[in-house]
Amino acid sequence: MSQKLKSRSNLFEKFSKQLHLLKDEGIIDIELKYPETYICPLCLEQFQKSDLIANKSKNYLTEEDAPPAKLKGSRIALTCFECNSKAGHQIDHHLIHRIREIDDSKFHKDSVQRVRVEFEDTFVNSEITSKGNGLLNVLHKMDNNNPSTLDRFIYNLKNKSVGEILNMVPNKKRIDDSKVDKALLKTNYIIAFSKFGYIFLLDSYYDTIRREIKEPDSPTEGHLMISNQFKSNHIGTYYVCNPNSKSTFNVFSLKTDYSETLIGALLPFPNMEPKELHHNLTSIGTKFGKGKVGVTLDTRKYDPNADLFNDISEINIIINWSKNEPQQRV
């Protein structure tokens, strides 16, 4: 068995075992089609072990990176080929471009970016390498420029007749903010799936979130994401214990060769809309002008030793906690 197939197979077994355990214990009520079943967390289609092998004639299971691989995420779950390619590629690259755009604006040492230098009524394509200490090297390559325009540009540069100011225009990447949000929502949802498996996420309550991820052009609902407030040692999964706000909270890292962006995102337990969670949290917050509310999250760290995939008593503890009010700590 190849290394890749082995790692897909391990993921299959981990989630499938939990799925059948939840079914046997009556925690979920869903007909499972196979002796070993895996349900794609995005479309809820059922798969069997032979679907781990790529198959051109039918849908099959693929590894899912959360955050996206280009932001140095890791393969923590399986999704079906259709969801992975349709939803993944259509929304993830907006997030990747957004992070790269932020990187470009900071001219990190040794970073390279492509720009257009405006010249007469046209432009030349250039590559800027940041050397650090504010020094930028600008290279105009022969092979991606019109030779006569480039010759004219260089001639004018030498004769100092290109004008005193050269406008450098970054290559515009098409970024759709709502798809950036959806890519973050997907990352948060898949991370929650990797921690809790099918305990909560098969609930029809999450259909709205799944639809948003699967249909890139659909409108976005309100989501609960926070950035610029975390350090690397915050990365992980938490339980939020604020009154009437029981939810999970994932802090994850989007990394490039030059930067790290940390995002925290809430996902309510079933039966609470994101809007309701937002209201419950902010109504106890401290107002500090212009509609801004500071909220202190009362969190408990997810316990990696509590085996939510094989240990039914640990599974029941978290289910009971998610339901009960007033606050009962995990």
Ligand SMILES: [Zn+2]
């Ligand atoms: Zn799917």
